[in-house]
Amino acid sequence: MSRKADLPRGRQGSRGLLWSMWVLLGLYLAALMLHEEGLLPRVDVWLGVPAGWAPVAVAWLAAFRAKARLPLVLVAMALTAYTTGSTFYVIALSEGTALPFPSPADASYLLFYPLVLGGLFAYLLSLRQRLASSVLLDAVVGSLGAASVLVVLLAPLLSAASSFPTLATAVAIAYPLLDLIVLAVTAGMAAVPGLATARSGATLMLGLIVFAVADAFYAFRLANDTYQLGTPLDAGWTAGLCLIAAWADGFARQEERAEGASEGSWTPAVPMVATAAGAGVLIVGTGIPVPGLAVALAAATLLSAGIRTQLAFRKLVTLAEVRRQSRTDELTGLPNRRALYADAPELLSARPGMECAFLLLDADRFKEINDSLGHDVGDRLLIQVSERLRRCLRPGDLIARLGGDEFAILLLDTGQDEAVRIADRLRAALSEPLTLKGIAVQVGISVGIALFPEQGEDLKTLLRKADTAMYRAKTSRSGHHVYASEDQNPGEERLRMLQELRAALAEDQLVLHYQPKVDAVTGDVKGVEALVRWNHPRRGLLAPDSFLLLTEEAGLMNDLNSRVLTLALDQAASWHRQGRPMTVAVNLSASTLIDAELPERIATMVSARNLTESALMVEITEDFMMPDRSRARDILSRLQDSGIQIAIDDFGTGYSSLAYLRDLPINELKLDRSFIAPMTHCPRAAALVASTINLAHSLGLIVVAEGVEDRPALEQLGGYGCDQAQGFHILRPVPAAELDEWLSPARLDSGLPSA
Structure with a gap:
């Protein structure tokens, strides 16, 4: 089937009429050029009149087909008025009738102008909403x-x-x-943009110009008394009408729109x-x-x-x-990602062969702060962070906020050593707590460094490698890392792990293992510490070190804490029903400090299981207190007031341990394994352990030694008066069912139970 046959019947008819119009115009013009000047009825009447009415028919057909009819109806009326006058004029002259001036034909001619102008204004008004002032x-x-x-x-x-x-x-x-x-x-x-360059718009304008030019030639020849009927000039008006009609047909078919042109x-x-x-x-x-x-x-x-x-x-x-x-980040006033992508390549290309460094910075635990304290506090945090970062840079260095808590810095004329020094300076600038809503919050940053041109000659490569280095800095907790060839891009695996971690929290893939704390002399079990594990569907049982950092980065630590508390308290309730009440210790991360409702929520969870408050102990490390000691003291005091016990974990690894013992409401002190391991062969380590035990006892604290790996260490601790011990010599962390079996009377003897 031909393409013409595929067109709607109305479209075929309009195209046929349009072609007929152009054919009649061509025949009329050719006839005028071939015969001498003067009226010739078979040309001016029998050919000229149909040639004049053809554009009228095209215009009316277009008006009936168009959705916006008013402009085309006015134009069709204008063409009808003009052609009516022209027909009257030619027929009258062909019959030998003398016409006065002005004649009825002039009335029709003059009516053409207001009608066509009205059509043009109606057409332009239809475009006004798409046109700027x-x-x-x-x-x-x-x-x-x-x-x-x-x-x-x-x-x-x-x-x-x-x-x-x-x-x-x-x-x-x-x-x-x-x-x-x-x-x-x-x-x-x-x-009007695009109107003159679009085909239909150019056709309309050309038609109006041809018509006006024909009028002008007619006026000058009439003034000089040189006008004769039957010359090619007579086809000028008809040509103008045909062009206007062609525009009307194109407008009706909506083949081209003025707004589509650039x-x-x-x-x-x-x-x-x-x-x-x-x-x-x-x-x-x-x-x-x-x-x-x-x-x-x-x-x-x-x-x-x-x-x-x-x-x-x-x-x-x-x-x-x-x-x-x-190009500006609305919140911080720094250049944004678009500005970085535009300016950094220019700065790098202007320094061929010269060393530069690209730094990618990411704030630690920002999502938790944002979610817990509110987005307005998170915004103020980012503003303060950006101000501190900007003050550390040199004139000419470029800093941009890429989004969220991620910043990029381009250090000009900088090698690796200087880049590392600046990274340390940036981290030191943020080491001082930031005050938000009356709360002192400490935000660390991890910095990834990529070197130009050694490790990349374009921004995309530098950004990718700096991102890899930044993740290495996070996982190693080193604060900063310079990209090396052996570094692997962890992006895909990290995203996969994050999705799996979210699923683990939703699908109960997290489990708890329990390690007993026993009396250092009698071996009686005094309590257990709950340690989280991830029963990963692909990688098997994972220790906390494999996923805790990712949990913090993703802002999922509150969800993890809630899940661990739920599992631990459920197990404590189960032991309580079995007639074996034990205190279960649960580790809380430093990020829980920003959760002001934590004490009430924990107390509610304990009472919902009909447990006494002493059934739960929370263990915190010294970094829990470092961002805001007064806020930490408030949270811990509210926990202790509700009957929940507090323990300081990994004691001795920080720098303010004695101040914590003085200021904080704590019940238990856990000596870090780094002191216990060398104790049996290092007198200085033994002296530290003994003196710490005495100090804690003088403050009314219970002392627990972690990491007890052999019997001599356990006996030495008992000699120093240490209250409790835990470690692999006693029992490694095991599931609750295995711990129940270990605690059964059949496994107990007169001494300490052992694995």
Whole structure:
């Protein structure tokens, strides 16, 4: 089947009529060129009249097919009026009838102009919602400038016609004046973006110009008494009508839209040319007489151009501000990712062969702070972080916020050693607590470093390698890391692990193992410590070191704490029902400090299981207190007031242990394994252990030794008066069922139970 056959029947008919119109125009023009001047009925009547009515038919068919009918109906009426007058005129002359001037044909001719102008304005009004005010003003400038020039060019004709103040004179003047208006409007249309360059828009404007030019030639030849009917000039009006009808057909088919065209160099050219034309008219008017109307139109052109220039200036200022905002992080005022991607490559390309360093920074535990204290507090935190980072940089260095808690820094003319020193300076700047909502919060950062050009010559490569190095810094807790060739990009595996961790929290893949704490002398079990494990579906049972860092980075530590507390308290309730009440110790991370509702929530969980408060002990490390000691003291005091016991874990590994013993409400002190392991062969280590036990006892604290690996160490601790011990010599961390079996009477003897 042909493509033509696939078209709707109405579309086929319109195209057939359109082709017929062009064929008739071509035949009419050829006939006029072949015969001599003068009326020839078989050409001017039998060929010219159908050629004139063909565009009328095309226009009316388009009007009935179009959705926006008003512009096309007015245009079709204009073509009908003109063709009616032309038909009346030609037939009258062919019958030998003498027509006065003006005649009924002139009435039809003159009616063409207001109708076609009405159609044009209706068409432009349909586009007004898609056009900016500056574009409309461009159209006004173009129209006024064209009108001022046309008044000067048509001045002789207007002057000659105005010397006879009669109806005939008025009609004679009306034609060039109306043509002037049509041409001025056409010039204004050229300022509409894309309208003059789109096929249908160019067809309309060309049709109007051809029609007006035919009118102008007719007027000049009539003034010189040289006009004769039956010349190619007669086809000029018909050609203009055909072009206007072709535009109407294209508008109805909606093949092209003005809004689809892009604004090119043509658009500003129109007001520029019009402004120059208006200025030229005023300049010419200083030397030779120029009609007052032309001077007024030229002045109006320059005034409109001035207003347009002011609007353009404001638009440029607005665009400059929008561009600045588009390159600036709204929260911190730093350059954003877009600015980094635009500026960094230019800075690097301007320094070929010169060393630079690219740093990627990520704040630690920011998501937990943001979620627990609110986004407004998180925003203030980022503002303070950005200010501290900016103060540490040198003039010329580039810093940008990439999003969230991630920052990028490009250090110019910097090698590896200097980059590491600056990374340390940045971390030191953030080591001092930040005060937010009356809370002192300490935020650490991890810094990944990639070197230019050694490790990458473009921003994309540097960013990828710095990201890999930053993750290595997080996992190793080193604070910063310089990318090395053996580093692997952990991005994909990290994302996979994060998804699996979320699933683990939702699907109960986390389990607890328990390690007993026994009396250092009698071996009686005093309690257990709950240690979380991840029963990973792919990798088997994972220790906390494999996933705790990722948990903190993802802001899932509160969820993990809640899950561990739930499992531990459920197991404590089970032991209680079995007649074996034991205190279960649970580790809390430093990130729980920001959770002000933690004490009440834990107390609710304990009471919901009908447990006594002494059934739970929370163990904290010294980094729990470092960000905000007063807030830590408040949370711990509220926990202790509710009957929950507090233990300091890993005692001796920090720098403020004695101050903590003095200031904090604690019940138990757990000596770190790093002191216990060398105790049996190192007198200094033994002295420290003994003195610490005595100090703790003097403060009324229970002392627990961690990491007891052999019987001599256990016996030595008993000799020092240590209260409790735990370690592999007693029992490794095991599931609850295995611990129950270990605790059964069949496994107990007169000494200490052992694995």
